[in-house]
Amino acid sequence: MPEIRKAIKIPLIAAGGIIDGKGIAEMLRMGANGVQMATRFVLSDECTVSRKFKELYLKAEKDDVVIIKSPVGLPGRAIRNKFIKAVENDEVELYPDCDGCLKNCHRDYCILHALNNAQQGDIDNGVVFAGENVYKIKDILPVKEIFSRLVSEVKAEPA
Ligand SMILES: Cc1cc2nc3c(=O)[nH]c(=O)nc-3n(C[C@H](O)[C@H](O)[C@H](O)COP(=O)(O)O)c2cc1C
Numbered sequence: 001m002p003e004i005r006k007a008i009k010i011p012l013i014a015a016g017g018i019i020d021g022k023g024i025a026e027m028l029r030m031g032a033n034g035v036q037m038a039t040r041f042v043l044s045d046e047c048t049v050s051r052k053f054k055e056l057y058l059k060a061e062k063d064d065v066v067i068i069k070s071p072v073g074l075p076g077r078a079i080r081n082k083f084i085k086a087v088e089n090d091e092v093e094l095y096p097d098c099d100g101c102l103k104n105c106h107r108d109y110c111i112l113h114a115l116n117n118a119q120q121g122d123i124d125n126g127v128v129f130a131g132e133n134v135y136k137i138k139d140i141l142p143v144k145e146i147f148s149r150l151v152s153e154v155k156a157e158p159a
Helices: 002-007 021-029 051-059 082-088 111-120 143-156
Strands: 013-015 034-036 065-069 075-079
Touching: 021 034, 021 143, 065 082
Parallel strands: 013 034
Antiparallel strands: 065 075
16 A cells, blocks of 8 residues: 555545444555445445345355456455355346346346345345455444544544
């Protein structure tokens, strides 16, 4: 990170696995100008994913988070559920309503359909993206409370 900070003149935003103020402070000390956080905010009252999606997060253990390839070949971290196992075993059937929306899609599964399924609670037929430290978060909180904790935790860290 310090090398990247020196090499570029634009703001440097650190992302991936940051779940608390300690993590934010560490990134700032290393030269980041800010952070991007996703997983911590999925486990908020306000996040509109289904209750089952959040429950899968809360139940997740370290080894449940795996790197998958999207149908366009991009890697992403997801919780290894029934659907991911089926993709790994080549058991997912071609999505019947596929309209070829993405030209470079391998069509091994429909990511749009799978993400919608997970968001709406059909977890067994969905992709549940999650950060690598999801297993460390064990509560669903209001966003206001998450921010207030993050601020106090950053303040408690050395600059
Ligand atoms: C539920 C979820 C959905 C995401 N969707 C996208 C996406 O559509 N495009 C993208 O570039 N990154 C996506 N990400 C990655 C985040 O933007 C972010 O860079 C990364 O997850 C940060 O790590 P964290 O989740 O450990 O905080 C997603 C992450 C999560 C957890």
